[in-house]
Amino acid sequence: MNGGPALVSILRQGSYLIASIHTALDDSQLVRFQQDLINQIGRYRSRGVVIDVAALDVLDSFGSKTLRNVAEMARLRGAITVIVGIQPDVAFAMVELGMGTGSVHTALDLEEGLAYLNSHLASPAAPGVVGFQD
């Protein structure tokens, strides 16, 4: 893997993290991705996470379980997760095989995912607005 292209990129944008999976990951790579993401949520005090899977044309049961778990771990760390870019064929296979994303939020693409985060996070912690609104 050394010297090859990055398999996953995790970019920080304000209080969001944008994680793009560029290629199909094997199980150990998925676990590594999960750990990296959860660590970065803490380091950057992120409030929202977008996981972009548009480059994936297959997603096996371990992969979809990992995405569910990442979303739940992120929630425990105080961040909302949106999974974006699930391809039609992948959606078809996930539903037929009964491996949905559970209650994880989904959106069509990165733009919609960020709009979702903006609308759900705007009031609780708008940038620069520290403290509680009441």
Add this chain to the structure above:
Amino acid sequence: MNGGPALVSILRQGSYLIASIHTALDDSQLVRFQQDLINQIGRYRSRGVVIDVAALDVLDSFGSKTLRNVAEMARLRGAITVIVGIQPDVAFAMVELGMGTGSVHTALDLEEGLAYLNSHLASPAAPGVVGFQD
């Protein structure tokens, strides 16, 4: 089938898709309908889908499973689905035979279905609010 009336129409209305099933579909036609609908959600960036089954006087177990699956696939692609127009006899048979629509939203008719979508989609992503806040 060529030259006959369309079995299904999928109309785009703003950010919604309105799919009307005009006649009982066989299994392969249902699968085709499912694929068409999921593809159009991506093409038109639809946020909501109304599936109108008012013309159906029977709905077998494969049909109701397909409707459930369509709704879940649409969710994975970022759209909410409402099934409208389930006839009394069809509702009766579906419940008696234990083939409900699961957690899929239902409404009495197209008008109520659109009202449901409007109320659930108005705030999360108002049209024109795109981009990042920082």
